[in-house]
Amino acid sequence: MIGRHLVTIQSGPKGDPVETVLVEEQVPIARELFLAFAIDRSLGCETVIASASGGMEIEEIALRDPRAILREAITPASGIWPFQIRTLTAGLGLAGRTAQAYHETLRKLLTLFRELDCSLLEINPLAITKDDRVVALDAKIGLDDNADYRQRLLADTARRDITDPVEREAARIGVSYVHLDGNIGCVVNGAGLAMSTVDILAHLGGRAANFLDVGGGADSAKVAAALRLILQDPAVKTIFVNIFGGILRCDVFARGLIAGLKLAGANLPVVVRLIGTNRDEGRRVLAESGLPLIVEDDLETAALRAVSIAAGGN
Amino acid sequence: MGILLNRTARVIVQGITGKEGSFHAAQMREYGTRVVGGVTPGKGGTTHEGFPVFGSVAEAVRETGADVSLIFVPPPWAADAICEAASAGVALIVCITEGIPVRDTLLAVGEVNAHGVRLIGPNCPGLITPAAAAKVGIMPGSIHKPGTVGVISRSGTLTYEVVHQLTGRGLGQSTCVGIGGDPVIGTTFVDCLGLFEEDPETEAIVLLGEIGGSAEEEAAAFIKENVTKPVFSFIAGRTAPPGKRMGHAGAVISHGQGGWPGKAAALAAAGVTVIENPARMGETVAAWFEARRAAGPTTPGKKPGGRKRGSA
Numbered sequence: 366m367i368g369r370h371l372v373t374i375q376s377g378p379k380g381d382p383v384e385t386v387l388v389e390e391q392v393p394i395a396r397e398l399f400l401a402f403a404i405d406r407s408l409g410c411e412t413v414i415a416s417a418s419g420g421m422e423i424e425e426i427a428l429r430d431p432r433a434i435l436r437e438a439i440t441p442a443s444g445i446w447p448f449q450i451r452t453l454t455a456g457l458g459l460a461g462r463t464a465q466a467y468h469e470t471l472r473k474l475l476t477l478f479r480e481l482d483c484s485l486l487e488i489n490p491l492a493i494t495k496d497d498r499v500v501a502l503d504a505k506i507g508l509d510d511n512a513d514y515r516q517r518l519l520a521d522t523a524r525r526d527i528t529d530p531v532e533r534e535a536a537r538i539g540v541s542y543v544h545l546d547g548n549i550g551c552v553v554n555g556a557g558l559a560m561s562t563v564d565i566l567a568h569l570g571g572r573a574a575n576f577l578d579v580g581g582g583a584d585s586a587k588v589a590a591a592l593r594l595i596l597q598d599p600a601v602k603t604i605f606v607n608i609f610g611g612i613l614r615c616d617v618f619a620r621g622l623i624a625g626l627k628l629a630g631a632n633l634p635v636v637v638r639l640i641g642t643n644r645d646e647g648r649r650v651l652a653e654s655g656l657p658l659i660v661e662d663d664l665e666t667a668a669l670r671a672v673s674i675a676a677g678g679n
Numbered sequence: 680m681g682i683l684l685n686r687t688a689r690v691i692v693q694g695i696t697g698k699e700g701s702f703h704a705a706q707m708r709e710y711g712t713r714v715v716g717g718v719t720p721g722k723g724g725t726t727h728e729g730f731p732v733f734g735s736v737a738e739a740v741r742e743t744g745a746d747v748s749l750i751f752v753p754p755p756w757a758a759d760a761i762c763e764a765a766s767a768g769v770a771l772i773v774c775i776t777e778g779i780p781v782r783d784t785l786l787a788v789g790e791v792n793a794h795g796v797r798l799i800g801p802n803c804p805g806l807i808t809p810a811a812a813a814k815v816g817i818m819p820g821s822i823h824k825p826g827t828v829g830v831i832s833r834s835g836t837l838t839y840e841v842v843h844q845l846t847g848r849g850l851g852q853s854t855c856v857g858i859g860g861d862p863v864i865g866t867t868f869v870d871c872l873g874l875f876e877e878d879p880e881t882e883a884i885v886l887l888g889e890i891g892g893s894a895e896e897e898a899a900a901f902i903k904e905n906v907t908k909p910v911f912s913f914i915a916g917r918t919a920p921p922g923k924r925m926g927h928a929g930a931v932i933s934h935g936q937g938g939w940p941g942k943a944a945a946l947a948a949a950g951v952t953v954i955e956n957p958a959r960m961g962e963t964v965a966a967w968f969e970a971r972r973a974a975g976p977t978t979p980g981k982k983p984g985g986r987k988r989g990s991a
Contacts, residue, residue, distance in 0.1 A: 404781055404863065406929070409785060410785060440789070441788075441789045482781075484781065484862075509781050509782070509928075510924075511781065512780035514754070514755060515755070541926035543923045543924075554836055555834060555926075556860060556925060557832070557833065557834020557835065557860070557915045558834065558835075559925070561837055561840070561913070563919070564917045567917070567918045568955060576926070609843070610819070611818060611835070611836060612702075612817055640843065641819055641822065641839060641843070663958070664958040665956070665958035665959070
């Protein structure tokens, strides 16, 4: 298997290269259950999700029989109470030694979920063996990126697993970048505005090549690195820069942009919308650069211009 | 008058001796906010940029009578800073810090609720009430203008964008609240909607949502039952691919949940005007005010699109 490509639902049609093989003992399965831990965003707590229908996707169970999904909210400070686990084992039809084993496994998994700062821990299937043991046969673990600083080992392992070189480079330089399949490269500050920029391009008939949030402290090195990320995509026909100066002052960004464009050797048409703090100084920096930038103040006018250029117009 | 923040607010900054804390404390003072001091453990008794620095929040509250705390403490220590503020007895905590582990936020939110204190954020730009010249956050003060539009948002720069569009059309804001882009936050859309509904200064509400979670659906359910003022909404991330985190820790469509269509449909069904073009947010709100002006003073409390609320 090693060296081959394995195609699964998660890998997509291209598949992922197999680098490691895990060999496990064969387990005599009596029943297959579903058990997961996640963050309930609405309730602001951790939640445990259990079902007697293991082996199936939880979405599928939810569609087929929502009552087959059991949930218990966990209070962050106090953790899960024994009565809550008893509710689950009763609902799953577990008793005696099996219920006891399930109880212990659930507690261990909750400890793991918390101590490793997981955003998701899904065991599917969780097997009940013929000799009444509870064994995790598979696991899907999501990690909270914000906890990377205190989960170094896991974070480094997860980062090593990023196979896309562009995503790996984005993580290294500290910008949020998501590759999309259009031809307008986007440079924006702030996640909400960056999403909205991708949206307005689509609304006006264009397609963004990427989502990119340069963040608050965008100096020339960072802007240049971000531009290089965009320029490595051969589909990109134009770059749309949409910056709302707040903490990030327009003149500071404009200097970073000019230096970045020169450093990255960009020779594509660039549409720039720069407003907010120190807009006038920012525009002067752009004008004095001598670069053939297309500068627009209005969001829609600027976006339309980028869409038109990407479509082969001007 | 606005919500949550008024002229009497006495503000301290936790992390005031850091680069951001220092810069924004000065910016807030310049805007007119009463910044009465700051806190940095180990640096009590000194002054920084003219602000007295205290070693603990409790001491700062005792010495200055502060009732609002703004937090710029780095992620590993931010939850501790939130809990310290809550136990010191301030009424409002605003946490700007981005990158706090969710596990820490869960514990801090639990603690804040136990103390009966309000937390805005984390990972938010803060809030501003222009008529009171009160700003507790990092937004550029100059783009705001006193007025009657309440703004609630999960985002930072997108909020500045809508404020820019509103102010450009002569529409000022009662209060703008950035509730934050993390999966778990202190104050929600629903909390702010309730406050704006009761605020006599607020005539219309702009709600800026984004993909991920179900905060917009919960807002829609609340609006349907409790809000008589017109609500306008833009939801960012309509074209975002599923499974990809779009910058904010909370902005991700996972397992088919949290996508644009469900949010837009829920809000529209609650009588909210859903704006599809982010360049037309200000224009859409202005059109409602224009239509109301044209219709004369006889149709207060009417929703855009003519849907009228039954009085609850």
